[in-house]
Amino acid sequence: MANLSFLLPILALSFSSVFVAYASTIQDFCVTNPLSQGNSECKDPKLVEANDFFLSGLHIAGNTSNPAGSKVTPVFASQLPGLNTLGISLARVDIAPWGINPPHTHPRATEIFTVLEGTLEVGFITSNPENRHFWKVLQKGDVFVFPIGLIHYQRNIGYGHAVAIAALSSQNPGAITIGNAVFGATPDVASEVLVKAFQLDKNTVNYLQSKF
Structure with a gap:
């Protein structure tokens, strides 16, 4: 039981850290930047336009x-x-x-x-x-x-x-x-x-x- 008591604060801290890390990245959208080498970089939100959310055909x-x-x-x-x-x-x-x-x-x-x-x-x-x-x-x-x-x-x-x-x-x-x-x-x-x-x-x- 003593070992469990020792682990609980560590687990709680770990989960809270994960939650904070996730919450801090919440945003409306992250449009792919065509100039980046992958999907990790977002296009400047000020440059985002309706066509970024549109596809025809x-x-x-x-x-x-x-x-x-x-x-x-x-x-x-x-x-x-x-x-x-x-x-x-x-x-x-x-x-x-x-x-x-x-x-x-x-x-x-x-x-x-x-x-x-x-x-x-x-x-x-x-x-x-x-x-x-x-x-x-x-x-x-x-x-x-x-x-x-x-x-x-x-x-x-x-x-x-x-x-x-x-x-x-x-x-x-x-x-x-x-x-x-x-x-x-x-x-x-x-x-x-x-x-x-x-x-x-x-x-x-x-x-x-x-x-x-």
């Missing part, structure tokens, strides 16, 4: 003429400087008939996915060891949530173009496409690793690496 369909048959158009802090430090972003997702947005993860964000047009099969997979697959067919106006960090995908199972908006809980959610990451890494992951990991022969692994 999201009504334009993405080009889906690629092997996956999909196109993601991001609206992150890099595209919309006013998003910097606000912890949110979004993307337009276009998927051609029978195209897919391949299995991927967002390491820094949960995603809430809203279908604007079309019919989409969507799903995500839980972590080891269960690896449960939750999936659903969505129609126009339907909403689905992909928890942070979990592998998920979308597939157009209709005959028309599908469009969705993905809202994300980070200004820079990141995206790790599983196939690209595993078979398209630079430099290559050793084929011996992939042969054992996926129980494939070396020729198949080499073929997959050539595709990505």
Whole structure:
């Protein structure tokens, strides 16, 4: 009990220091300074204007003429400087008939996915060891949530173009496409690793690496 009594003041001081440090940085916004080397420097508030919080063109369909048959158009802090430090972003997702947005993860964000047009099969997979697959067919106006960090995908199972908006809980959610990451890494992951990991022969692994 004596040890606990000794620790309590230290813990209280630590938490109060964190709170003060956080509170002292609160401001209305921190628009990305295009002249800085990253997002750490804010644009002078006196130079901020309405256009820093504005982006047009999201009504334009993405080009889906690629092997996956999909196109993601991001609206992150890099595209919309006013998003910097606000912890949110979004993307337009276009998927051609029978195209897919391949299995991927967002390491820094949960995603809430809203279908604007079309019919989409969507799903995500839980972590080891269960690896449960939750999936659903969505129609126009339907909403689905992909928890942070979990592998998920979308597939157009209709005959028309599908469009969705993905809202994300980070200004820079990141995206790790599983196939690209595993078979398209630079430099290559050793084929011996992939042969054992996926129980494939070396020729198949080499073929997959050539595709990505």
